[in-house]
Amino acid sequence: MANSAETTIRRFYRDLLRAYGPQGWWPGDTPTEVVVGAILTQNTNWRNVERAIGNLKSARLLSWRALREVDVQRLAELIRPAGYFNVKAQRLKSLVTWLWEHYGGSLAMLGRLDTTAARPALLKVRGIGPETADSILVYALNKPSFVIDAYTLRVLRRHGLSSAKSNYIEAKSLFERSMPQDVRVYNEYHALIVRVAKEHCKARARCAGCPLAWHPHDAAR
DNA sequence: GACCAGGCACATC
DNA sequence: GATGTGCATGGT
Numbered sequence: 001m002a003n004s005a006e007t008t009i010r011r012f013y014r015d016l017l018r019a020y021g022p023q024g025w026w027p028g029d030t031p032t033e034v035v036v037g038a039i040l041t042q043n044t045n046w047r048n049v050e051r052a053i054g055n056l057k058s059a060r061l062l063s064w065r066a067l068r069e070v071d072v073q074r075l076a077e078l079i080r081p082a083g084y085f086n087v088k089a090q091r092l093k094s095l096v097t098w099l100w101e102h103y104g105g106s107l108a109m110l111g112r113l114d115t116t117a118a119r120p121a122l123l124k125v126r127g128i129g130p131e132t133a134d135s136i137l138v139y140a141l142n143k144p145s146f147v148i149d150a151y152t153l154r155v156l157r158r159h160g161l162s163s164a165k166s167n168y169i170e171a172k173s174l175f176e177r178s179m180p181q182d183v184r185v186y187n188e189y190h191a192l193i194v195r196v197a198k199e200h201c202k203a204r205a206r207c208a209g210c211p212l213a214w215h216p217h218d219a220a221r
Numbered sequence: 222g223a224c225c226a227g228g229c230a231c232a233t234c
Numbered sequence: 235g236a237t238g239t240g241c242a243t244g245g246t
Contacts, residue, residue, distance in 0.1 A: 042228040083243035
């Protein structure tokens with residue numbers, strides 16, 4: 001019989017898709033907007049990110065050229081609603097500088113690399129960690145690289161599919177060997193996990209009616 | 222007023 | 235290699 005963890009991962013996907021339908025992530029009009037959003041959403045509610053992106057749009061700064069030219073202080077002020085604004089302004093700047101130095105300020109050029117080349121390249125940028133890199137790969141560059149976030153780790157823990165200290169790479173590997181290597185599937189699955197976690201698994205909330213059959217007594221830790 | 226939200230870098234042990 | 239801390243806003 002097949003590895004049970006992998007079977008469970010596949011069953012989750014089927015059940016979530018049945019319960020919620022396709023999510024159609026990511027909320028962003030352009031790949032550039034998606035990348036900027038990926039930085040801004042770090043440890044931050046998406047609503048706050050939308051305000052910050054709105055400010056950038058109004059200021060006509062949502063292009064790699066404009067982001068390269070803008071003063072970092074002004075950038076920080078515009079993205080203030082997203083929190084950690086000084087840190088994130090620096091991170092956006094480091095990303096923009098890197099993109100211009102190596103890819104002529106073109107996401108499309110970066111997108112010519114395959115996942116195994118693009119991922120380590122992104123990870124070298126200060127301010128881009130595993131989740132942000134994978135979000136950019138999947139949601140901006142359409143490349144299969146499963147996104148793991150706090151929600152995903154919580155799901156795995158609550159179903160006994162990983163230890164409390166399971167790291168990012170272990171979880172990523174589990175999803176990637178369980179599912180077909182298809183960016184559309186990776187896109188949809190991560191979005192579905194965020195959806196179910198928000199609705200049924202607020203940190204200490206009950207999980208009545210959860211498609212993944214979570215129970216309050218599983219929520220320890 | 223505490224807790225949370227689609228992390229990451231850095232210091233310290 | 236694990237663990238702790240700073241970064242900061244806005245919603246519940």
